[in-house]
Amino acid sequence: MSYGFTDRYADQIVLVTGGAQGLGRAMVQRFAAEGARVHFADLNAAAGAEVLASLDGDGHAFDQVDITDPTAARTWIDGVAADQGRIDVLVNNAGIIRDNRIENISSEDWDAVLAVSLSGSFHCTQAAFAHMRERRYGRVLSFSSMSWRGNFGQVNYVAAKAGVVGFTRGFALEGAKHGVTANAIAPGLIETPMLASMNGPAHEKLVGKVPMRHTGQPEDIAAAAAFLCSPEARYITGVVLDVDGGIGIGSSIR
Ligand SMILES: NC(=O)c1ccc[n+]([C@@H]2O[C@H](COP(=O)([O-])OP(=O)(O)OC[C@H]3O[C@@H](n4cnc5c(N)ncnc54)[C@H](O)[C@@H]3O)[C@@H](O)[C@H]2O)c1
Structure with a gap:
């Protein structure tokens, strides 16, 4: 797929967590292609270095950070703000997933899933918001999932991703008067x-439930992220955007 890339992120500092693979990598590459200086974090140092080497333009950086550690998350974000003088996007x-039926979910697997998606989003947002407030501009985009409405065998992930929705909506109210969506x-x-x-088998069964009858590509998510985090999305806050080929619409009798 070819995009008519713009330079709408020129001079912007964009932070992405989990940027070494999957959706994170696609977003890092997309923001860089639109002119941002992208600072991304991940646990996986080797994959992070590869992504960094693949990026268009200059001024990008990768750091190995465990975002479940509040001190590490804050040190990373404060460091970027000190070096670059701004944070426009987080x-x-x-x-992560640790799927199982409830009777088989250990307390470690419960805690781990909430620690990355929900607490990690909190730690990074709290640190970034301090810098965004000062400049009266910011975009915070967090990752929920189609599972947030409920999914069999995933109560830990469902709780984390529903938590991300609640966190986003609550924080949207606090950020609004400071220019932060x-x-x-x-x-x-x-x-x-x-x-x-x-x-x-679970994979095949799920794909069969997608109204479009196929999976999406990381670039589909990156395109949505690039809009929601852009200056032109200035009047949009507190929303959860389904990017899912229609699966989130609900049940179908066919
Ligand atoms: N792929 C999907 O179909 C899908 C569907 C719904 C939601 N999501 C959500 O989208 C996001 C990205 O998913 P993905 O499919 O790209 O996942 P992925 O597993 O391919 O990549 C996630 C990245 O996050 C990093 N990471 C994990 N724990 C971390 C930590 N503590 N600190 C820093 N980095 C850490 C991993 O090393 C990895 O590089 C996740 O929040 C996921 O729950 C994905």
Whole structure:
């Protein structure tokens, strides 16, 4: 697919968590292609370095950061703000799954899933908001999931992703008068390593429920993110955008 890329992110500093693969990588590449200086974080240093080497333009950086650690998240974000003088966009993308029926979810797997998606989004947003407020401009985009409405065998992930929706809506109210918007994307089935890690039959069964009858590509998410985080999305806050081929519409009798 070819895009008519613009330079709408020229001079902007964009932060992305979990940028070393999957949706994060596609967003890092898209923001860079639209002129941003992208600073991204991930646990996976080797994959992060590869993504960094692939980017258009200059001024990008990768840091190995565990966003579940509030001090590490704050040190990363304050460091970028000190070096670059601004943070325009924060994308809270990092997330993990530890799927199981409730009787088989350990407390470690419960905590781990909430720690990355929900608490990680909180730690990074709290740190970034301090800098965005000062300049009266910011875009915070967090990652929910089609699962936020409920999904079998995922109560930890459902809770985390519904939590991201609540967090986004609450924070949108606090950010609004400071020029900071907060939105979420709820992806459906998008071709990434996370989706590939789901077992075969479950994967086929799910794809059959997508009204468009196919999975999405990371670039589909990146295109939506590039709009929601842009200056022109200035009057949009507190929304959850389904990017899912229609699966979030609900049940179908066919
Ligand atoms: N792929 C899908 O179909 C889909 C559907 C719905 C929601 N999502 C959500 O979209 C986001 C991205 O998903 P993906 O499919 O690209 O996942 P992915 O597993 O392919 O990539 C996630 C990245 O996050 C990083 N990460 C994990 N824990 C981290 C931590 N503590 N600190 C920093 N980085 C960390 C991983 O190393 C990895 O590079 C997630 O929040 C996921 O829940 C994905």
